[in-house]
Amino acid sequence: GAVVSQHPSWVICKSGTSVKIECRSLDFQATTMFWYRQFPKQSLMLMATSNEGSKATYEQGVEKDKFLINHASLTLSTLTVTSAHPEDSSFYICSARPTRASYEQYFGPGTRLTVT
Amino acid sequence: DAKTTQPPSMDCAEGRAANLPCNHSTISGNEYVYWYRQIHSQGPQYIIHGLKNNETNEMASLIITEDRKSSTLILPHATLRDTAVYYCIVSGGANSKLTFGKGITLSVRP
Numbered sequence A: 001g002a003v004v005s006q007h008p009s010w011v012i013c014k015s016g017t018s019v020k021i022e023c024r025s026l027d028f029q030a031t032t033m034f035w036y037r038q039f040p041k042q043s044l045m046l047m048a049t050s051n052e053g054s055k056a057t058y059e060q061g062v063e064k065d066k067f068l069i070n071h072a073s074l075t076l077s078t079l080t081v082t083s084a085h086p087e088d089s090s091f092y093i094c095s096a097r098p099t100r101a102s103y104e105q106y107f108g109p110g111t112r113l114t115v116t
Numbered sequence B: 001d002a003k004t005t006q007p008p009s010m011d012c013a014e015g016r017a018a019n020l021p022c023n024h025s026t027i028s029g030n031e032y033v034y035w036y037r038q039i040h041s042q043g044p045q046y047i048i049h050g051l052k053n054n055e056t057n058e059m060a061s062l063i064i065t066e067d068r069k070s071s072t073l074i075l076p077h078a079t080l081r082d083t084a085v086y087y088c089i090v091s092g093g094a095n096s097k098l099t100f101g102k103g104i105t106l107s108v109r110p
Helices: none
Strands: A004-007 A010-013 A019-025 A030-038 A045-051 A067-073 A076-081 A090-098 A111-115 B009-013 B018-023 B032-038 B045-050 B061-064 B070-075 B084-091 B104-109
Touching: A004 A090, A010 A019, A019 A030, A019 A090, A019 A111, A030 A067, A030 A076, A045 A067, A076 A090, B009 B018, B018 B032, B018 B084, B018 B104, B032 B061, B045 B061, B045 B070, B070 B084
Parallel strands: A010 A111, B009 B104
Antiparallel strands: A004 A019, A019 A076, A030 A045, A030 A090, A067 A076, A090 A111, B018 B070, B032 B045, B032 B084, B061 B070, B084 B104
């Protein structure tokens, strides 16, 4: 149990285009989901906290108009990178906190974004 | 959330116990200690968490000192597949965020 999936697992896009990444909790409901970014040889950096049915809370320094987060259901959150640039190339990872177990958090496998 | 300090790396022989230390001297009374690991190019995997008492599950044991200022994650019989970056995180528990530090890179050698 407690499986989180992400789609796509990798994506290449051209500079200036937008990319949507999906995060799904497959066997549990998640009121809260989190989005992280990880650059090569660095640790995970929290970008935003997403709560079902409400606006996401962004960490300091993260542009909310560039990284659009939607948490429309208890099993799905999406991250859209708008007007992507090469510096947005990174490993994007989501996690989900089960509604029934607020002390736990389960991570997706990550999405590798390359902007050319 | 309190910060944690971990050595940058360590190694151990396959089949032996791996003891990964973590210092969290500023931990407060309601903060939990979490351990996650990240195998190269994958999402982090939850290992274990605890508040005061020692904890054990099918993956590992977590030993927390009585003053709660440090802890040790024990992998009883390390395998090559346990090679990963291990993150020790202190968090306020329910509904709290996880802040990842640099972690410790564990290399298990044959």
